[in-house]
Amino acid sequence: MRFRTQLRDSKIFSKLTASLSSLGKVCWMRLEYEVIRFTIIPDQGTQVWASIPVGTIFDDTTYELESNSDAINIEVNISVLNRALRSAWGATHAQLRLTKKEKTPLLALTVLASEWTEGNMALATNDDPDGFGDDPNSEEAPADTTGDRGPRERQTWITQEIPIKILHESAVEGLHEPHCPDPEVHIILPNLAQLKSISDRFTKLASTDSKSRQPGVMAPDAPGMHSVSFGGAGANTAATALSTNSSPKLELSANMHGSLRLAIATDELRIASVWSDLVNPPLDPAQMTQEEMSQLPSELNRKREASEAFDFGWAKVRIDGKDWSRVLSIGRLSPKVVACFVNEMALVLYVYLPHNRDEEESCLTYYINSFTT
């Protein structure tokens, strides 16, 4: 078993691990010849299945993988890996390899960090080997005595040894991506930074609202968005006690005519933002026949007239506000996200990372359960 590679883009790798680590600590990493798969299945909350082409994060030419089963399965604490990768930012050389120390398997990250130094760090040439025994009072600030060596490249080697667990192929055989019914609606999400800050704001409003019981809400009013808010000043405060334990649930709904609606409702407030003119991407014709495709619920919805009853053709899911916030942390990689709505059941996000044309596409799939009311 052997795995060794240079990192190609430690920033992307680091951002990826940062986003993944918000969902759970234990990550199943599957190293294959062409792709690296990251899977996080937390006890509760959203699970993510990511498939990243080797070339996106690693250097293809140095990528070495040897295994009996054509893949290496490891379990790693993803937040620890993320923290370690921070050392590789701006490094000239960063290598990741599988190794072992006292029977503990490790992912060893070796980084050569270079930095331009102005020379004031350089060893003084007039240093006195006996200097340290002197009376401390005679030592003037040594910084003044240096500078004989000019500016130069400072090189530091950093080694991060991350403990991991090797998983046998049989241990991961039973793990499969969840099956979902065909979605009623698929739509490209708007700018994730905006979506996240509005979602977070809604969640916070709903949770502080039930905590402090202070009515009074101001809603955002940005171009392209219509916002509605109702301050429920006279609401029954006793009922809010029920909602304090569980975190607030966001209602996310969309239709096949480019509309996405984000809403939250408590006893005291109801607030919603609606995006319109979003894109409902066409399906890949290579995957199924025209006939099959036209029978899909999403395509049926697409054909319906937009002017039909307002509620018609919308698919809705209720998701946990905090969990949603964790999912949206993938936005730091500025991906394109297609959201697939299975009405009242699940939300599946296909997250495509930006890539060059000649590269394979990186895709992360998030499976989010819908809560019942």
Added chain:
Amino acid sequence: MTSLSLSLGPPALVRLHDALICLAKFSETVAIEAEPDLLRLSALNSTKTGFASFAFEKGVFFEAYSFNSSVNGRSGSVSLERFFCQIYNKALLSIFRGRIDRNKDTAVERCDMELHEDLQQAECRLTVKMICGLGVIKSYKLTYEPASVQHAVFDKSKATSMWTADPRFLKQLIEHFSLSAEQLDMYSDSGRAVFTSFTTKITDGKEVLKHPVHTSVAADKRDFQEYLVEENMHVAINLKDFKAVVAHAETANATVTARYTRPCKPLQLEYRFEGVNAEFTVMTRGQADSEDVPTSTRGTIPRQTPAPVPISAIRQRDTRPSVTPSTQMPPPPPRSRSIRPLNGSSTQENLSQKPSADRPVASGLSMEFDSLFVPADDDRQWDEMNEEEEPQDILGWDASGTQDAFGASIRDAEPSFSKHDGSRAEEADDEMGLPPTQRLSQVRQYGLFD
């Protein structure tokens, strides 16, 4: 009869505050030691493995300094030339916090401190007066506790290894270590200085993923200003202590020198700046005989409690050989009155403490999340939403930090506010949605608060 009085200018006040912050990382009490030529603040940690000391020189650091002592000071100083006491550090910190803003009209222009120790008087009080602009004078009286001050012994002349480095460089090294790392091992290996972080926590063999990350950073010797270290000798110190030292040295912009001999012997980090001599003596661990290479793997670290630093009331200072060893005697506690620095008549000092300690952080966060249209390229916006933010921002989208500053300053300026009702006001701090605009006494007549 002992008396100490001193004056500090605004820059020295900042320095003193920085030093107190650093000392707070070692112990919650700070020992004050006055001598005719210098004032020393020190802290010894609870396991007695780390000792931090700042000596402020009379002529350079202070605008004015005078110390007079007569025989048999009550607070444990038997010698003529010294006075010892200790104070709860939080009390001191809260006085000096946030006094630096020069843009305000009422910025501190001078700080006077006075202390009179008299056998005939029952009180142990340190008086601090902040002379501010517009004729404002803020006075604080702090209770101090008589104490025997202990120093860690470190003989610089016997040190066999030493290095000197810029604190910013050291900070860069530290930043690679995981936050949970506890220990720092250092050694020299063929031209490179290697710093390794490790944790001695016992982990269950099955929970591999909870094992700590092992980080090692190898820097070129030339990155140090001086580097004279015995090859392949491992010494390990507490990483937290090292971080505290580097953080302070960075604020002081002073080059740090480390001196040590062998594992399990003390190591001293030292730097001086602007009339301040900072010395940190910490215990090292490792294998006492350095034949084996002990610390590069976490398994072989002997899980021993390092022997505590030998403590004695006298430190061997080359410059001060005349100090009498009699101070080694632990003086009997002169009386049984316990120190209660946060209660009683000295409530002023902890008034601003809690809110101002927590708020800068909270307001920083809220500014990030409250803005709907976040600045580009701020990676932290993608982090999980922080639930712990202050709940009062429910009123709007633009809850800037100014509100907090207002709240804190109001409380500072109105010390009588909690004198009326100290405990209740403190509890209310957490829940109070908005900073008070009226004093409780003003609204009490309406019957709302009875």
